[in-house]
Amino acid sequence: MEQYSNHTELQEMREQLTLLHRKLDREIIVNEKMIRKIVTQKISTLDNVARRTIILQLLAASYSLSFFRIGIPAWFCCLTIVALLLAALQTYTFHHGLQVKDVVSDDLAEIYKKTYRLKRRYAHWLKIGIPLACLWFAGLIFEIKTASSIDEESKQFFIYGCITGLIAGIVIGFCKHRKTLYTMNNILQEIDEFTQKN
Secondary structure, three states: OHHHHHHHHHHHHHHHHHHHHHHHHHHHHHHHHHHHHHHHHHHHHHHHHHHHHHHHHHHHHHHHHHHHHHOOOHHHHHHHHHHHHHHHHHHHHHHHOOOHHHHHHOOHHHHHHHHHHHHHHHHHHHHHHHHHHHHHHHHHHHHHHHOOOOOHHHHHHHHHHHHHHHHHHHHHHHHHHHHHHHHHHHHHHHHHHHHHHO
């Protein structure tokens, strides 16, 4: 009789443990779905930022053709267009591995790795991009000053316009960069917290 009682208690404990495991598994699945939803929204934000950046880079490349009209040499115009097209391609390449569709197919560890890699790429690109942009801007000012097809008053007008554009570009670029880093840090933090809890 005692053996039967012990066996029954053991059976009940096993059933309770099984139910507990099922409950925990359900909670993990629900939590993972919530995390994936949050991550999807944030990656969608990154996709939009990348899309807008590429559009701006392509528009800037087409606008660079107008440099011909103010006497800027063809080589400088072509160099500017090529640089902007390469920057657009670079932006596309950076974000290509981390898109909304990837959240469905990849596990959270893979999304974490891709986000971290994207963050590092942005940091490295800044180290290259800022000095190159400064060199290009100095070259543009020099080419405007030495252009013989426009008068001095127009040169001053173009230079002030370029400086205004540079300031606006720095402010917009800084805000965009900060927002992008903030979004990437949020994705990493959300996945990190979920992994630690589960």
